[in-house]
Amino acid sequence: MIDQFVKGLQKIDRFGAIYRPPIVDIHPEYKSVLGGIATFILYGSSLAYFLYQIIQWQSNQLLPKITYIQTSYDKKYYKIDEMMSSFYIRKNQKVDQIDPFDPGNIILQPILSKFANQQLVDSYPIDYNSKSERNDIHEVILENIELNLNLNNSNDDPQIEYLLSFGTCMEQYLMNGQKCANQTLVNTYLNQKSHALILNHYVKEYNSKQKHIQNVKKQFLAILTNNTTLYFQNQIRLSKTQVDDGFLFPSNSNKEFPMDTIIISQNTSPDSFYNIFGRVTYLVMAYSLSEVIQEQYIEYPKISEVLADIGSIVSIILVLSYLFIFLNEHQLEKESIQKVIQMYYPEFCNIKQYQNWYGKIVEVKYNNIVINKEEYIMFYNKVQRVAAKKLSITNILFTLAKLQFLIQSNYNIDKIKLAHKVGIKLKQFSKGSSIQSPKLIQEQLNLQEISRNESKDHIQIHDIANINLNEQNNNQSSMVRQETINKDNSKSIYLNLKDDFHLLNDEDFQLFTIDEPIAIENDIQKSDLYFENNYIDL
Numbered sequence: 001m002i003d004q005f006v007k008g009l010q011k012i013d014r015f016g017a018i019y020r021p022p023i024v025d026i027h028p029e030y031k032s033v034l035g036g037i038a039t040f041i042l043y044g045s046s047l048a049y050f051l052y053q054i055i056q057w058q059s060n061q062l063l064p065k066i067t068y069i070q071t072s073y074d075k076k077y078y079k080i081d082e083m084m085s086s087f088y089i090r091k092n093q094k095v096d097q098i099d100p101f102d103p104g105n106i107i108l109q110p111i112l113s114k115f116a117n118q119q120l121v122d123s124y125p126i127d128y129n130s131k132s133e134r135n136d137i138h139e140v141i142l143e144n145i146e147l148n149l150n151l152n153n154s155n156d157d158p159q160i161e162y163l164l165s166f167g168t169c170m171e172q173y174l175m176n177g178q179k180c181a182n183q184t185l186v187n188t189y190l191n192q193k194s195h196a197l198i199l200n201h202y203v204k205e206y207n208s209k210q211k212h213i214q215n216v217k218k219q220f221l222a223i224l225t226n227n228t229t230l231y232f233q234n235q236i237r238l239s240k241t242q243v244d245d246g247f248l249f250p251s252n253s254n255k256e257f258p259m260d261t262i263i264i265s266q267n268t269s270p271d272s273f274y275n276i277f278g279r280v281t282y283l284v285m286a287y288s289l290s291e292v293i294q295e296q297y298i299e300y301p302k303i304s305e306v307l308a309d310i311g312s313i314v315s316i317i318l319v320l321s322y323l324f325i326f327l328n329e330h331q332l333e334k335e336s337i338q339k340v341i342q343m344y345y346p347e348f349c350n351i352k353q354y355q356n357w358y359g360k361i362v363e364v365k366y367n368n369i370v371i372n373k374e375e376y377i378m379f380y381n382k383v384q385r386v387a388a389k390k391l392s393i394t395n396i397l398f399t400l401a402k403l404q405f406l407i408q409s410n411y412n413i414d415k416i417k418l419a420h421k422v423g424i425k426l427k428q429f430s431k432g433s434s435i436q437s438p439k440l441i442q443e444q445l446n447l448q449e450i451s452r453n454e455s456k457d458h459i460q461i462h463d464i465a466n467i468n469l470n471e472q473n474n475n476q477s478s479m480v481r482q483e484t485i486n487k488d489n490s491k492s493i494y495l496n497l498k499d500d501f502h503l504l505n506d507e508d509f510q511l512f513t514i515d516e517p518i519a520i521e522n523d524i525q526k527s528d529l530y531f532e533n534n535y536i537d538l
Helices: 002-011 033-058 183-190 303-344 346-350 373-390 393-410 413-421 529-534
Strands: 065-072 075-089 109-116 119-125 140-150 160-167 196-207 212-223 229-244 252-268 281-289 292-299 351-355 361-366 480-487 490-497 500-502
Touching: 002 033, 033 303, 075 229, 075 252, 075 281, 109 140, 140 160, 140 281, 196 229, 196 252, 212 252, 303 346, 303 373, 346 351, 361 373, 373 393, 393 413
Parallel strands: 229 281, 229 292
Antiparallel strands: 065 292, 075 140, 075 196, 109 119, 109 160, 160 281, 196 212, 229 252, 351 361, 480 490, 490 500
């Protein structure tokens, strides 16, 4: 179970170090458990962040780009179809509190007056009793008004404003079911210590998260007195909003709504508006359009921007992948060098190195016997350097070139050409066949491999100078023959070079390696025409 889990981690390793041509067995890509864990964590984090950003984008959690521009207009028309303002008294704990907006006893009568180019056009009452009631408190609601801005004050397109006045009750503006309060009740109300009114103004704003326009209430408190008139100039400021919520390409929608109310207040005498309204007023609300309009541009993130943001964050996360790629490459190079060394030194597998936490060799054992550490490190550094060179493509081609020269020195060109047709015959498939395949010319190399069932601990290199020559199969047709013989219940490996025996040593490891010094004897066989004609004294 654990082995399968470890193999699974190795399979998902996305940071494998590629080393071509393949050196380690037949696998061109080195993968490790650490790389598999890193792949799972890094790619899992990237996928989680991708899903998180997509969910945030779909739920409008990603903030859009919003820009504002303040623009001044000379002309502008706007109709308010919804509630603009509302008024009601502030409730207290007194039982005898008087409501001035009671339809049966009206004390403060609301009258809406329309002005065109600062001239009174019409006045009419407001049906405030048909709206909501708050604990027996009546609410006056202003809605459905048309405002027009024209700084030129032309007669064809006049500037339209409204004044909502609260003053003494007039019979001519009473509606059905309404009645003015008697003077005694009016005096009682005016003599009260508290005449607090709640003023509510309703504006709108665009909710970028929910993608719709919502109402916003702004509340004020006005204290009325019987010897002053409160005057509020309400300049309604509009917003022209353009929303781009396209998926990939722009998709614009335009919206216009009152975004704010600028209030300018002042106190005057109750008779200040008598010539206009023909009555004493205590509260006057003037409504007009502001010439400054805010142009707002809202652009939601598109899928391309979301993916770009995800890609930038994921690329930062995957920067750590270079660390694991470097570790895999380092481990691949290390294992490849170890395999090359063991090809030339089979007993190297019996050497065990003990390292501390940062990789420094602290102890070395050969066949479980402690050996000199400094001497081993010098030897190990040398063979590592040579093995690293042997792994290069250049050195492999160099070795092939030298082997070609050696073969050409022993075989004529005709035999070398015939080598292109040399192959192993499929005898196991030709037993029952009557058709005979063409005879293949093959130069046999008599090779014996050490039994794989034998423990590597018994592999040793022995001096074969004392081996009986009669026991050797001196095959003159083979240039190099590798044999394995039994001696003292151990294995011996040697090379038989025609008639001369050669004992393997460290210098053989440096053969066919670029830039490695080798000893060249001066007594070259001049009788060998190949070497005599092709030898170059470097």
